[in-house]
Amino acid sequence: MNRATLPKSSLPSTDGESRPDDESPSIPLDFQFYPETEMSRRATDFFTMMNRRRTVRSFSQRPVQREVIEACLQAASTAPSGANMQPWHFVAVSDPTIKQSIRIAAEEEERAFYDHRAPEEWLNALKHLGTDSNKPFLETAPYLIAIFAQRYHLDDNGQHVKHYYVTESVGIATGLLITACHNAGLATLTHTPSPMGFLNEILHRPDFERPFLLLVVGYPTEDATVPDIKRKRLDDFATFL
Numbered sequence: 001m002n003r004a005t006l007p008k009s010s011l012p013s014t015d016g017e018s019r020p021d022d023e024s025p026s027i028p029l030d031f032q033f034y035p036e037t038e039m040s041r042r043a044t045d046f047f048t049m050m051n052r053r054r055t056v057r058s059f060s061q062r063p064v065q066r067e068v069i070e071a072c073l074q075a076a077s078t079a080p081s082g083a084n085m086q087p088w089h090f091v092a093v094s095d096p097t098i099k100q101s102i103r104i105a106a107e108e109e110e111r112a113f114y115d116h117r118a119p120e121e122w123l124n125a126l127k128h129l130g131t132d133s134n135k136p137f138l139e140t141a142p143y144l145i146a147i148f149a150q151r152y153h154l155d156d157n158g159q160h161v162k163h164y165y166v167t168e169s170v171g172i173a174t175g176l177l178i179t180a181c182h183n184a185g186l187a188t189l190t191h192t193p194s195p196m197g198f199l200n201e202i203l204h205r206p207d208f209e210r211p212f213l214l215l216v217v218g219y220p221t222e223d224a225t226v227p228d229i230k231r232k233r234l235d236d237f238a239t240f241l
């Protein structure tokens with residue numbers, strides 16, 4: 001989001017001094033309370049829905065309505081962020097020529113990764129996924145969403161304004177985007193060719209934006225399969241004290 005479009009009241013103080021009350025107005029909280037049984041059902045239903053999310057690596061060419069992608073991006077933009085800096089930018093690519101350029105550049109990096117750049121340990125960790133440097137889904141999937149993390153923004157006078165907890169904020173926004181896509185009935189793949197500097201070049205993004213992740217979005221092919229992986233059980237990943 002362009003900082004210039006943010007209402008002044010949503011911008012944190014940058015001078016370290018507190019603002020007079022009239023510059024930091026409050027509004028009533030819009031919070032939904034649920035009866036306990038309904039709360040429990042909603043929590044379980046949501047887990048059941050999310051438990052069906054899988055990373056997909058074979059996408060069909062079936063198109064996706066732009067308005068669905070827009071709503072998912074808006075859901076992502078509700079993420080909390082350090083000092084409300086909203087340090088993200090999303091580029092949703094459906095143009096076949098741009099997708100082809102991204103595929104060519106990504107496959108070049110991936111070839112280097114699989115041929116010599118990746119340590120043996122990393123390649124071993126990836127073995128069960130059956131992945132290689134061939135990424136046809138970068139062209140077949142209807143949307144590639146490139147997510148950029150902004151280290152700072154420029155204020156109206158062209159001065160740098162630092163962003164805080166950028167990685168955490170963009171990670172949360174990305175999680176919400178993946179969740180929103182899954183909830184809408186779309187499959188995703190979190191793709192991280194490394195390095196991803198080519199995304200700045202192809203998508204004309206400024207240097208102060210770091211490519212964070214490339215989210216492939218669309219529908220799985222009819223015969224899509226996924227690795228038979230297991231998720232940790234609650235007792236193995238959570239502690240209640």
Ligand SMILES: Cc1cc2nc3c(=O)[nH]c(=O)nc-3n(C[C@H](O)[C@H](O)[C@H](O)COP(=O)(O)O)c2cc1C
Pocket residue numbers: 053054055056057129131189190191192193226229
């Ligand atoms: C930060 C991150 C980077 C990833 N990068 C890739 C990638 O480049 N290629 C790929 O095929 N999968 C990638 N994945 C997907 C993981 O392999 C996948 O999430 C994991 O195997 C668990 O499978 P699931 O998503 O189906 O539960 C990535 C996932 C994350 C969170």
